[in-house]
Amino acid sequence: MPRLRIHVTGWDRRSLVLTDTPQPDCPDCDGEGGHNHDYGDHETGEYAGTDWDPCHCWDENRRWTLFPLPRLPRRRTPQTDPWGPASGYSDEPPF
Numbered sequence: 001m002p003r004l005r006i007h008v009t010g011w012d013r014r015s016l017v018l019t020d021t022p023q024p025d026c027p028d029c030d031g032e033g034g035h036n037h038d039y040g041d042h043e044t045g046e047y048a049g050t051d052w053d054p055c056h057c058w059d060e061n062r063r064w065t066l067f068p069l070p071r072l073p074r075r076r077t078p079q080t081d082p083w084g085p086a087s088g089y090s091d092e093p094p095f
């Protein structure tokens, strides 16, 4: 029975999702959830990348969205005092 894991996903619209996880004692993947396959370029034979092969003991696409999280307001604009000493002048980079 695969364990379930709750985590937060999404960049723009964050939501809480429940995802399937690999079997910790799976004989095929040893709980890793899959295998990496290095592959080489067909002509030169040099290393060209790594393929991720998910194991059969879990389904990485099986997920349930529990509920969307509210967007947290971000105060990135500094509070400026119009009457402060730095009024009209700033050497801060614009971020």
Ligand SMILES: [Zn+2]
Residues within 6 Å of the ligand: 022, 023, 026, 027, 028, 029, 030, 031, 033, 034, 055, 056, 057, 058
């Ligand atoms: Zn497995």
